[in-house]
Amino acid sequence: MQFTHEREFTYSRAYRGPVRCVIFDWAGTTMDFGCMAPAVVFCKVFEKAGVPISLEEARIPMGAHKKVHIGLICEIPSVRRRWVDKHGNEPTQADVDRMFADFVPMQEACLSDYSQLIPGTLEVLAECRKRGYKIGSTSGYLPGMLAINQADAKRQGYVPDATFGAGDVPRGRPFAHMVLRNIIELDVSPVQSVVKVDDTLTGIEEGLNAGCWAIGLAISGNEVGVPLDEWNAFSDEVKQKHRDRIYPTMYQRGAHYVIDSIADLIPCLDDIEVRLKRGEKP
């Protein structure tokens, strides 16, 4: 018997090099434990529009461009119903535009109140630097907001090599655009050498859509949605209940790894290095 190579085999290649770049989200990932700043302001904006929302409702679309986020809150059935009860009609694009105009200055005014780095961030960053990884970052925030975050982070010793926000690309999360802009800016190749770290489901998808490894942070961000001191005060039982709910959700969204917070990141990066050496792809 004779094999006819062209017809009976296909050939594929595998990247076996090292991790070259880690791209971090901002709120709930490297700073603002609980991702409090945007959630609080979304509540204020809807209250001003006459339709108060709960923190839970405010958090559902977290990670998206902030204007898209406001539109998505308007689509939540419970919010829509209350909006119609209050105003007699469904929320329109003009309503979304007006609320977004309110949102921007309100968010900028309070961002620095929530900009403390999440425990472990500086240590993990130092290890990444030691390994020669480039550090990128993405955010659903707009340029003015990101400038505030960047200045506050710098003061605390965190300066990523690149930062792109939802205002810098045609489409925010879950699209891959912000991650890809980091990759181009940082001159990194291939995408399999890049790891995306995020506290939201849409931020996990952003990394996967770019063809990268994606790591979900279950506890430090939007999914639990409480500040660090409140989290620390929870009983072990309550903490475990949160983990039991969030870990499977993030895995089902496609995360390669799920961990509590950035403080636990290094063992995941070690494992990705091993998997790449074996020729595995994200």
Ligand SMILES: [Mg+2]
């Ligand atoms: Mg976040």
